[in-house]
Each structure stands twice: as C-alpha cells, then as structure tokens.
Amino acid sequence: MESFISPLGQELAETDTLSPPARQALAEIFQGTALGERVVSYKIWMPDGLVVHASDKGLIGTTFEPSENLRSAWNGQIASSFEDLNDLEDEAEAALGIPLLEVYSPIHQIWTGEIIAVAEFYERADGLAAELHSARLTSWLVVGGAFLASGLLVFGIVQAGGRTIRQQREALEQQLAQTEKVSRQNVELRERAVQASSRATAQTERAIRRVGFDLHDGPAQYLALAALRLDSVLDKGDAADVTKVRGSLNKALEELRIISRGLALPDLDETGIFALAERAVQDHKKQTGMTVHLVLPEGQEPDLGYTQKLCAFRFLQETLSNASRHAEVNEARVSVAHSDNSVQFLVSDQGKGFDPATTRKVREDGGQGLFGLLDRAESIGGEVSFKSNKSTGTTIILTLPYKEKRK
The missing domain is CATH 3.30.450.20 (PAS domain)
Incomplete structure (x- = not known):
C-alpha cells in the first residue's frame, strides 16, 4: 500500500x-x-x-x-x-x-x-470475518468436545467409583451381617453355657447341702449319743483316760458340726439378698467372734436367681473367712449396692493385704479360695475385682448382672 x-x-x-x-x-x-x-x-x-x-x-x-x-x-x-x-x-x-x-x-x-x-x-474483511467465525466455531467445538469428553470421562470415573463403593459397601454389609450373626450365636452360646453352669452349680450345692444335713443328723447324733453312753462307763476308769476319750469325742463332734454348718445353706429360693447377707454376717460372727459392719441400701431389693444368690452367699462366706484368718484384724465391713443392671457385694478390711496376682493360683494345701470365687462368678456372667495394699487393707467386690423388672 x-x-x-x-x-x-x-x-x-x-x-x-x-x-x-x-x-x-x-x-x-x-x-x-x-x-x-x-x-x-x-x-x-x-x-x-x-x-x-x-x-x-x-x-x-x-x-x-x-x-x-x-x-x-x-x-x-x-x-x-x-x-x-x-x-x-x-x-x-x-x-x-x-x-x-x-x-x-x-x-x-x-x-x-x-x-x-x-x-x-x-x-x-469479509473473508477474515468468515475465517474468524469459522475459527471461533471450531474453537467452541473443540472446547465443547473436550468438555464433553472430560465430562464423560469424569462421569465414567464416578460411575466406576460408585460401582466399586457399592460393591465394597455390599461386601461390608455382608461381613457385618455375618459378624452380627456370629455375635448373636456367641451370646446365645454364652447364655446357654451360663444357664448350664448355673444348673450344674445349683445341683451340686443342693447335693452338698444334703450331705451337710446328713452329717448333722447322722454321724453327729451318733457321736453325741456315744458320748453320753460312754460317760457312765468311763467314770469308773482312769481319770486321765476318761478325760482324753471325752475330749476326743467332743472335738470330733464339734468338727462335724462345723463341717455340717459350712455345707448347709439357707433356703435360697425363699431368702432375699439382704437377708442372705445378714445370715452370712451373723454366721461368721458366731463362728469367729469378729465384728462385721453390714450396710444395706434402702428400698426394694433386687430379685436374684438361685445360682446368683448361691454365688453371693459363698462369696461372703469365703471373703469373711479370709479376713478373719489372714488379714490379722478384728473388724470387717460388708455392703450391698445395686443399679438397673447389676448388684454389687463389697467386703473390705484394713488388714495387712495380699498380692492380687496370687488369686489365680491354687494354694499349696489344695484349696481354691478366691480362685474358686472367680470361677464361680465368671461362670454365671459375673466378675470379682480386688484392691489390696499393705497400708490400706483389702477390698473385694463381686458384681453380678441383673436387670430390674419394670412395672
């Protein structure tokens, strides 16, 4: 130009x-x-x-x-x-x-x-305008195609991810359902095992109770009659021999009575847990002369089954016996507490304490002691916990499962 x-x-x-x-x-x-x-x-x-x-x-x-x-x-x-x-x-x-x-x-x-x-x-610039329009249209088509392709790609990724998530969710739901089924089966098996253990324990204790009654009504009565009859015969003999024979008979009679009292149980079916605790405390006081303070809650007492009452009574017997024999104290404390789902029996003293690690070991004399209490409680779904220290004494707690009956 x-x-x-x-x-x-x-x-x-x-x-x-x-x-x-x-x-x-x-x-x-x-x-x-x-x-x-x-x-x-x-x-x-x-x-x-x-x-x-x-x-x-x-x-x-x-x-x-x-x-x-x-x-x-x-x-x-x-x-x-x-x-x-x-x-x-x-x-x-x-x-x-x-x-x-x-x-x-x-x-x-x-x-x-x-x-x-x-x-x-x-x-x-008609040609330039047409070319620009064509280029603009082509650009829009490219951008639109790219956007559509990326959209389809994203949609495909989301769909694939959604399918994977659904599959994983279904697999997890199946696993959860299987786990819940196994859990229910385990609960049912545990309940059946607890029920079977409870029935076996109740039958065993009733048999032991009958043995106690038989000892009291059989051999003990015969020994008492023999002691009375021997008095008239031994009075004519040597005084030293008379005293020795009479002492042996009285000792044997006393041991039989102690054994029969230990084996004998109160009528658990008709006895509430508060009265049961009072019976265990009173029996221990008579046998040992130990001072035991009993604390009971106010209000209606929980209605426990036979096996649970039996476990509680044996727990109080054993823990009070251990306190009098090993804690080197003259006093102990027993308390009972309950909530909507459990009942607790607590026995404590301020004695010399013990090592809680030894509770799972059988004693050298063959006795089970607290070991037996642990097994008895766990067999019916309960538990026993220990707190013991040489400076503060010992606290033993029995916890039994319980569901309060709604009116």
Whole structure:
C-alpha cells in the first residue's frame, strides 16, 4: 500500500495539503480498480491529528484526538484493528455495517526515511470475518468436545467409583451381617453355657447341702449319743483316760458340726439378698467372734436367681473367712449396692493385704479360695475385682448382672 501512496505524499514533507494532481491520482487509484474494490475509504493524517486528505471530503481539514493505532504508526509501526470502529473519525465506516480491517501505514520521505504522514485504510474483511467465525466455531467445538469428553470421562470415573463403593459397601454389609450373626450365636452360646453352669452349680450345692444335713443328723447324733453312753462307763476308769476319750469325742463332734454348718445353706429360693447377707454376717460372727459392719441400701431389693444368690452367699462366706484368718484384724465391713443392671457385694478390711496376682493360683494345701470365687462368678456372667495394699487393707467386690423388672 505504501508503494502506491508514498510517491503521491512526498509533498507533505513541506506542506500540510495535497496538490490537485496528487488528489486526482489518489482518486484514480481507488476508483474502478481491484484495490478500490477492497478499500472502502481512506485517510491521510498529519502528526497533530489533522486529516489532510480523505475519501470522505467532509473530513479534510478536521483534527481528531490521535488513536493508539495512529500513535503506533507515527512510531514507525504498521498497526491494524478488526471491527474496532469506535472513534469519532470512524462514524461513516461504522455506518456501512460490514466487517472492516483498519490499517495504519506510515509514509516515509524517500531520501531521509522520516515519517511525514500516516495513511489509514479501511479494507473489506469479509473473508477474515468468515475465517474468524469459522475459527471461533471450531474453537467452541473443540472446547465443547473436550468438555464433553472430560465430562464423560469424569462421569465414567464416578460411575466406576460408585460401582466399586457399592460393591465394597455390599461386601461390608455382608461381613457385618455375618459378624452380627456370629455375635448373636456367641451370646446365645454364652447364655446357654451360663444357664448350664448355673444348673450344674445349683445341683451340686443342693447335693452338698444334703450331705451337710446328713452329717448333722447322722454321724453327729451318733457321736453325741456315744458320748453320753460312754460317760457312765468311763467314770469308773482312769481319770486321765476318761478325760482324753471325752475330749476326743467332743472335738470330733464339734468338727462335724462345723463341717455340717459350712455345707448347709439357707433356703435360697425363699431368702432375699439382704437377708442372705445378714445370715452370712451373723454366721461368721458366731463362728469367729469378729465384728462385721453390714450396710444395706434402702428400698426394694433386687430379685436374684438361685445360682446368683448361691454365688453371693459363698462369696461372703469365703471373703469373711479370709479376713478373719489372714488379714490379722478384728473388724470387717460388708455392703450391698445395686443399679438397673447389676448388684454389687463389697467386703473390705484394713488388714495387712495380699498380692492380687496370687488369686489365680491354687494354694499349696489344695484349696481354691478366691480362685474358686472367680470361677464361680465368671461362670454365671459375673466378675470379682480386688484392691489390696499393705497400708490400706483389702477390698473385694463381686458384681453380678441383673436387670430390674419394670412395672
């Protein structure tokens, strides 16, 4: 473009107007030529924003604020913009309503290369507009396709992840159901084992109770009768022998009575746990003379079964016996407490204490002691806990499961 305009604009190096021949030459260039079909209008600018020539004669001699593209052209750069017809000098071109490419080209002086003017052309850009539209459409299609593909990919990932999660959830639910089933079976087995143990314990204790009664009513009575009959015979013999025989008989009789009392039980079916605790405490006081303080709660007492009562009674017997034989004290304390789901029997003393680690060991004399209490309690679902210290004494607690009956 500069090759056409530059020779005609050289006179602008010395003046700010074009001569009539130059204007005529420009008119002939843009009329009836291929270039004229492409360029719909043009302007030639001076440095101060003056339009020295234009296809629109009304703009010649008008001064406008130089645009950014015009300033770039004065700096020696060819500047262009597409469909940017927002300046005042572009009103006529904007009114055409067709896509235009606005081009600013500097005009150089031939000999010095100095920029003497700037030519502005408005070229039809229908092809460029179509290409831009096609490129924009292609870009949108690519972006849309990429978005759709990524969406489908994400959807596939989510679906696959969802299936995996559902499968894992179903597997976990099956495992949980199996675990719950096994747990229920274990609970049922434990309950059956506890019930069987309770029945066996009750039968054993009833048999022992009968043995106690038989000892009291059989051999003990015979020994008592023999002692009475021997008195009349031994009175005539040696005094020392008489005393020795009478002492042996009395000792044997006393031991049989002690054994029968230890084997004998109160009527557990008809006795409440408070009365049971009082019976155990009173029996121990009579046998040992030890002071035992009994603390019972107020209100209605829990209704325990035969095996639970038996376990509690044997627990009180054994712990009080241990306190009198091993703790080296003359006093002990027994208390009973209960809640909605358990009953506790507590026996404590301030004696010399013991090592709780030995409770699971059988004694050298073959006795089971607290070992037996632990097994008896655990066999019916209860537990026995120990607190023992040489400075504070011993506390032993029996806890039995219990559910309060709702009215």
